[in-house]
Amino acid sequence: MSLPGVPTSESTGLPGLRSWRGVYVFVLGVFVLWVVLLTVLTEKYS
Amino acid sequence: MNALDYLVLVGTLVGIAGYGMWRTRGRRDLATYLKGAGDTRWLAIGLSVMATQASAITFLSTPGQGYENGLGFVQNYFGAPLALLVIAIFFLPIYRRLNVYTAYEFLGRRFDQKTRLLGAALFLLQRGLGAGITIYAPAIVLSTVFGWPLNATIICSGLLVTIYTVTGGSEAVTLTQKYQIGVIFAGMVAAFGVLLARLPAGLGFGDALTLAGGFHKLEAVDFSLNPDRRYTIWSGVFGGMFLALSYFGTDQSQVQRYITGASLRESRLGLMFNAIFKIPMQFFILLLGVMVFVFFQFERPPVFFNEAAWRQTAGDKRTAIEAEFAGAHAAERRQLETWIAARHAGDSAAAEAAHTAVVAAHSRADAVRGEAKQLVAATPGAKANDADYVFIGFILRYLPHGLIGLLVTVFFAAALSSKAGELNALGSTTTVDFYRFVIRREATDAHYVAASRWFTAFWGLFAIGVALAANLAENLIQASNILGSLFYGVPLGLFLVAFFLKRIGGTAVFWGALAALVLVWTLYATLSISYLWYNVIGCGACVVFALGLQAVMGGRPYSTAGS
Incomplete structure (x- = not known):
């Protein structure tokens, strides 16, 4: 992203998640998993 | 608290602070003082971000929130992972590319200097006004419970955090937060373990969850579109994302934690650590409160958890309410034993009937508790809300000595770690965005480090002053909260x-x-x-x-x- 006043000048270091896009998708997946698990908990015990 | 508890409390808090000061002694250049040595790894950043956000109130009040209202509050954190992703993708690379000390420097580079000063001034106003609350809130609860002098509690904790933050700067804050959050996790896990071990024989974890579910304590997600509902997935995702974006992305007390990374990768992974673990952490703290609720269905709780306030009520009415509460709780306990026996016998019809009777008996006990709250509310200067005292009440009654000291250390460690992050940011912003930019543009690094130390000390003493004044005027806390929210x-x-x-x-x-x-x-x-x-x-x-x-x-x- 280039912005006025900001100079314009990438590895993750993670085995199995070599691109940042992969890291972000993984984190989003964990978030969705948490929401699903909490929804299941709510349904099971309500 | 006995001598062992005080030894754990003082030894841990002073030991961590002393170690942080010793490890970071002799810092003379501004970059190291404000941003660390530039070698901070992702786990230290992640824990530092977490420790700055989680104040003592997180660990004192959130279990009480779980006790009273169940798991629904966890939805407020649903927006945090999404906000942290936005910050990692868009905000962080720009902050690092500009090599800024503060987020407001970016506003100066992107726009102009008046906009930079406006952003920095708004931060100092909201964070400076809220500075005393971080110390005051746990001090008022702990001094009430232990009978400590409130002013001495505020001054001791305020001076300790000010001394090590002034001495070691950003590096000392990150270093001490790493150990403080370790103590916090150890204490909370120990409390959870003791709590489960003290549940009645024959009541498994599954039974405890079923019992809690029967009281609507496990309704973690609410898809309702009704705007009157306090916590829903929609307000959590959208409102929570908005708040988290503002807090993590533009508040210097957080920005300063993650721009200290050795590289963009370390800073990003530190943020992703929080995106993954923020929701489970809050869930765990709330579940702890729910389990305290289950525990107190079998062990009779105090009719009002703030026992100091309860003792100030009229004696004859107090005795009558306590007797009525004891009877209602005993009736509920008998029904609970019937319910457990029916469940273990596999008699679902009898279990269902017993559960209905349990809920009815609990309603009677709850009604008596409502009368107790009304009696307290009628006492001048007393508050009818005792949620902040639920968890500390459980700790003092049912945890062994040593662990009591560890849990009280948890509350203080959380207060110090979040306060240190705030003071560090207030000192940095005052130095970089005002003093170095407006008052004295050309000076040596050593001069700016000294100035930063003085400004950090000023904000530390200011926070202590606000907390001491809050003791005299309760509405000062309310005003500080309102101003912080509006800005x-x-x-x-x-x-x-x-x-x-x-x-x-x-x-x-x-x-x-x-x-x-x-x-x-x-x-x-x-x-x-x-x-x-x-x-x-x-x-x-x-x-x-x-x-x-x-x-x-x-x-x-x-x-x-x-x-």
């Missing part, structure tokens, strides 16, 4: 324009932000709506006004630095 939306508007609306210049966004502040204050004076909405209105108005002004002004959009 949170506009800075996010400034940053969103800076990152995503390239055609808008400094003059348009500066006046747009001021107009948005006036609008928020006007609405606050005339409407009665949730504070959350003032954040949304402030941010939205800032963006819309800036767009409108830029359209009216036309011409060259970018104001030059220094204008």
Whole structure:
């Protein structure tokens, strides 16, 4: 992203998640998993 | 608390602070003092971000929230992972590319210097006013429970955090937070383990969850579109994302934690650590409160958890309410034993009937507790809300000595770690955005480090002063909270324009932000709506006004630095 006043000048270091896009998708997946698990908990015990 | 508890408390807190000061002694250059040595790894960053956000109230009040209202509060954190992703993708690379000390330096580079000063001033105003609350809130609870002098509790904890933050700067804050959060996790896990071990024989974890579910304590997710519902997935995802974006992305107390990384990768992974573990951490703390609720269905709790306030009520009424509560609780306990026996016998019809009887008996006990709250509310100066005292009450009655000391250490460690992050940011912003930029532009690094130490000490003493004054005027706390909330939306508007609306210049966004502040204050004076909405209105108005002004002004959009 280039912005006025900001100079314009990438590895993750993670085995199995070599691109940042992969890291972000993984984190989003964990978030969705948490929401699903909490929804299941709510349904099971309500 | 006995001698062992005090040894654990004082030894841990002073030991961590002393170690942090010793490890970071002799820092002389500004970059190291404000941003660390530039070698901080992702786990230290992740824990530092977590420790700065989690204050003592997180660990004192959140279990009480779980006890009273169940797991629904966890939804407030659903927006945090999404906000942290936005910050890692868009905000962080720009902060690192500019090699800034503060987030407001970015506003100066992107817009102009008046916008930078506006952003920094709003931060100092909201964070400076809230400075005392971080110390005051746990001090009032712990001094009430232990009978400690409130002013001495405030001064001791305030001076300890000020001394090590002034001495070691950002590196000392990150280092001490790493150990403080370790103590916090150890204490909370130990409390959870003791709690489960003390549940009645024959009541498994599954039974405990079923029992809690019967009281609607496990309703973690609510898809309702009813705006009157306090916590829903929609307010959590959208409102929570908005608040988290403002807090993690534009508040220097958080920005300073993650720009200290050895590289972009370390800072990003530190943020992703929080995106993954923030929700489970809050869930665990709330579940702890729910399990305390289950525990107290079998062990009779105090009729009112703030026992100091309860003892101040009229004696004859107090005795009558306590006797009535004991009877109601005993009746509930008998029904619970019937329910457990029926469940273990596999008699689902009898279990269902017993469970209905349990809920009815609990309602009677709850009604008596309501009478107790009314009696307390009628006492001058007392508060009817005792949720903050639920967890500490459980700790003092049912945990062994040593562990009591560890849990009280948890509350203080959380207060110190979040306070240190705030003081560090207040000192840095005052030095970099005001002193070095406005008052004295050309001086040595050693001079600016000394200035930063003095400013950090000033904010530390200011926080202690606010906390001591809050003891005299309860409405000061309320006023600080209101001011903090009202000023949170506009800075996010400034940053969103800076990152995503390239055609808008400094003059348009500066006046747009001021107009948005006036609008928020006007609405606050005339409407009665949730504070959350003032954040949304402030941010939205800032963006819309800036767009409108830029359209009216036309011409060259970018104001030059220094204008």
